[in-house]
Amino acid sequence: MFAVDFNMAKKNIDLIKHRKKYFVFTIAVVLAGAILLSTMGLNLGIDFESGTRVDFMSEEPLTEEEIENEFAVVGLEPDDITLAGENNEQASAQFIGFLEEGEVTDIQGHFEDVFGSEPNVSTVSPQIGRELAINALIATGLAALGIVIYVAIRFEFLYGLAAITALLYDAFLVISVFSLLQLEINIPFIAAVLTVVGYSINDTIVTFDRIRENVKKEEEITSFDHLAGVVNNSLLQTLTRSLNTVITVLFAAVAIWLLGSEAITSFAFAIVIGMIAGTYSSLFFAAQLWLVWKYKVIEKERNKPVSEAEES
């Protein structure tokens, strides 16, 4: 019954031939992302904008009007109300700017009386969220540096460079998709991007490991097509593993996206996007990039003794 076997190694698939199209596609995606980010920007959540947010839930389905009325009782007018949950029994109200401590107490008391559970009030100055984002950015940058060094020692510098380029692409794509859909950026989103980064490294290294192994078997790289053939074979040999791994991780991520708590929906969605981007970049981008760079280096080394001989 279950006879699927992604046995691609025997099929004649060429993942290298159209590399220029992949490069153009990748660059186009990055440009589109850059345009999106500079025009629409990001929908920064309360973690990055100063304000107050009140989350609460009720036994009964809620309406926006009802919530506005309840806030009016304590003399407040929310700037934004979003309903959530299967039957709209959850809601969150956002206030730009801070609420006084007394107002927070009023809200908590009143909403507990009305809905029977204490609402969740978060106040934040954007400074903390921004610091966390900047800190995550710096830490990721340093992590990338560490990876390049390790890969340069274990493999070769060019592998590290190509892996980091793919990693940055994956993270950037996730951020761009969030800009396009104007989904809220919050602190868990940063963790999601970090997960994508971790997965991307893992995926690229597995592919590169096979390329390295197969390149070692060749005595000498005679032409670009020769090296391209080796890279293509390596990609096909690891293709089953790449697909099976992404499918299994997607099972977990999609389940949490669709079934998990409201609070981590967008977080799981970011991981789903990142997994797909990571698979694309390992299959169609990272290895091809390494191939082009590596062949340039080989050519340069080949030409060097010749030019020196000419001079002397």
Add this chain to the structure above:
Amino acid sequence: MGKKWGRIGAFFAIIIAVGILISQTAFDVARSTNLGLDLQGGFEVLYELQPEDGQELTENDIQATASALNQRVDVLGVSEPSITVEGEDRIRVQLPGVEDQEEARELLSTEAELSFRDVDDNLMLSGEDLEQGGASAVFDEQNQPIVQLTLQDGQEFGEITEELYTNPPPENSLVIWLDYEEEEHAFYDEIGEADPAFLSAPSVNEPLYTDTVTIQGGFTLEEAEFLAEVLNAGSLPVQIEEVYSNAVGASLGEQALEETLFAGLVGVSLILLYMMAYYRFMGVIAAITLSVYIYLVMILFNSIQGVLTLPGIAALILGVGMAVDANILTYERIKEELKDGKSMKSAYKAGSRRALGTIIDANVTTIIAAAVLFYFGTSAVQGFAVMLIVSILTSFITAVYGSRLLLGLWINSRSLNRKYWLFGVKERDVRRGL
């Protein structure tokens, strides 16, 4: 024949033993996991330390403030508080399960700097002159709650009262302040108020050579107990200001956790089913080692007192992915070797060996990333990194050694020889030797 059944017997013995262990303790393990605020509900405040003008904040100040806050948290009776110093001048206090957030906030942020002053606000005695832990709430003759303090030096108090009692009223008052601010407070401004900023201003009618002082501030019993506890916990060496606070209602957190656990369960079940469908016999081994993996991660995570948060769950998902990946890498290699026409035993050996290098490289690179995130990151990023490191180390043990042990027992029993379908390999794909 005997050896064959011995190995298969050993396999089932291990499975049954592990199965019993997990089913007997999994519930306790899950229950003893410390949940973060975003999952459990509670209250979190980030304070910024504000040294007095021109003064540098020393490492000592920060540690002293953190330990003073810690003592106050003890007063609240929170079971798993977390007080962490962040950056150079911040302290994060997390109080899971705290119900009365206003009380917690008040208790934490008061400086609790007690001072005795004369009517012209000159300092006579300060909190430093109090005996450590000498404050208590008692009742006076009228059965009014009062706070009783013990001084280090009764002689000094005697001299002060000696000086004061000769003054005409109200200049013979000894004003007791909590958190006196030089520019804000003055006795004569407050004396007319209905609710003065000072605690009390008793008249001194005779010299008092005693080390026991009482404060009659018209307290309720609760207020008196609160003040005594705050004074016993000690004052804060440095002023603090709240820069961020986050309150999570318990029921919202509870529902979030239930939904997320259910979703995680569905996700993991799908992974196990897929692995068994695709890799057949090896998939069953993978399902066993993955279950052990999740169990071990939770035990390890608890033993290092980790706090599970949403970012932690993200890292757990990534860890499951990497554990599955280690299995898949090995099985794919074994399948390749089988298709190359190798015997079951040598395909298993060569496949495991060749996959190991890849698994190590992939895991080490991710651990480097996680270690850097842990070292340079803060709060949420750190929580993610800790869980990721624990996950990767555990996945290495279960997916590499666990898998090898279990699969090895079957392979070496030779009962699987030539049963290619059990490995999801089609017989016609196997390259025949000569």
